[in-house]
Amino acid sequence: MKWSDGESYIEIDTPLAFNFAQCLVFLGRSEQENLHRINDGYLYKLLKFDEEFVLCKIGCKPNSIHIDFPLTSPSKDTREKIAVYLWEWFDLHRNLSPFYEMAQKDTILQPLAQKYDGLRMIGMPDLFEALVWAVIGQQINLTFAYTLKRRFVEHFGERQTFERETYWLFPTYEKIAAISVDTLRQLQFTARKSEYIIGIAKLMAGGELTKESLLQKEDYLHTKRTLMAIRGIGAWTADYVMMKSLHCPTAFPIADVGLHNALKIQLGQERKPTIEEITQIATHWKGWQAYATFYLWRSLYD
DNA sequence: CACCAGGGACTAC
DNA sequence: GTAGTCCATGGT
Structure with missing residues (x-):
């Protein structure tokens, strides 16, 4: 750098x-x-x-x-x-040249790569933030997910004010490890999500889960299995976090509803593609599944 | 009112 | 391993 x-x-x-x-x-x-x-x-x-x-x-x-x-x-x-x-x-x-070369030959990615040229994977350097945001986003619409995140940050995060604007920090795992499920329930988190988030915070506060140790794993599957062993982290959440916080280029949240909707639109179909169809489509994306997913997500915001 | 939402755990087989 | 069920709540 x-x-x-x-x-x-x-x-x-x-x-x-x-x-x-x-x-x-x-x-x-x-x-x-x-x-x-x-x-x-x-x-x-x-x-x-x-x-x-x-x-x-x-x-x-x-x-x-x-x-x-x-x-x-x-x-x-x-x-x-x-x-x-x-x-x-x-x-x-990351050197994006290989991604753009691949996209040039892919009928779905070609127009997106051209349209969003220079867009980088917007990451989340804070592992705890990535984990909590992923858990919040499980099975609810994004609008409500943002509402929950805003409440979470404004209840437990630190702030600084500059020129009448308030700037927030994401809450620390130390702080969240010490709160109760009831506290999050009052913010309209479900009991289950509250347990997941506090459980993850406790693991991190205890030093049992660190970004460094995850980055040291040999390969994609080993890291994913380690994450999935944690309560509240399934295949989708593991891939999401590996994509946004661990910069793993092959992370691929294949069951993601947003990905399905983006593909449906790009393919001009009436129905969403099946997992089998996506698996087939993604064979072209080998090594760049995370970027392909990210560009497809981006296409939903036009 | 029905259906969906950037899923996951738990259970039964 | 996998198919069915429940979770819980706001958005559209």
């Missing part, structure tokens, strides 16, 4: 096939999102490292991402962590 440190700002070199505006479209998909704000072409995100809050104002230049710090100037050590966070958030380490 290449980045330059200007002390009061940082700049991260962007790879080929990167389009900041495309990424902002995806990040702006919900009005209820409270973990970042988009205003006038800039992306605002609150982060915290070692008790140090940092508000980032993120914009783009021709070949780089430029980050200013409107609230306080972070230390050098923190500036490096911010660069790493952004690197992960926008999946900047």
Whole structure:
């Protein structure tokens, strides 16, 4: 990763096939999102490292991402962590050339790759955030899922205010490990989801589940099995988290309803494709299932 | 009012 | 292993 440190700002070199505006479209998909704000072409995100809050104002230049710090100037050590966070958030380490070459020969992906050229996998560097968001999203419509996430963040997350706007941090697993099922039930989480989320928080608080250990697993299936052994994490959630937080390119939530709807639309069919049909279609996507899924999700927001 | 929603656990066979 | 059932609640 290449980045330059200007002390009061940082700049991260962007790879080929990167389009900041495309990424902002995806990040702006919900009005209820409270973990970042988009205003006038800039992306605002609150982060915290070692008790140090940092508000980032993120914009783009021709070949780089430029980050200013409107609230306080972070230390050098923190500036490096911010660069790493952004690197992960926008999946900047990945060379997309093979994906676009593959997409060029795929009738479904070809128009999407052209239309959303430069869109990167928008990740979730925080493993706990990815897990909770996935559990929240199980079997409910996205609008309600965002409502639940907003309540969750605003009840248990820390905040900073800048120019009359409030910026939120996702709650920590330490905090959630200590709450009761009843507390989440009051926010209209189901009892089951409350148990899953608190259970996951306790595993992480106890050091039994870490992003580092998951990343150390040998292969896709081993990692997926490890995740699926946790109560509340099935095949869909495991793939979702591997895709968004572990940057696994072969993660493929094949049972995803959004994926089914996107394929139905792209294929111009009256019905959604079956799992067997999707398996067949996806044989072309080998090695890039996560990106294929992500671009299909993106197509739902036009 | 019916059906759906970015599923998963649990049970029975 | 897999098919059936329940979970629970808002959106459309």
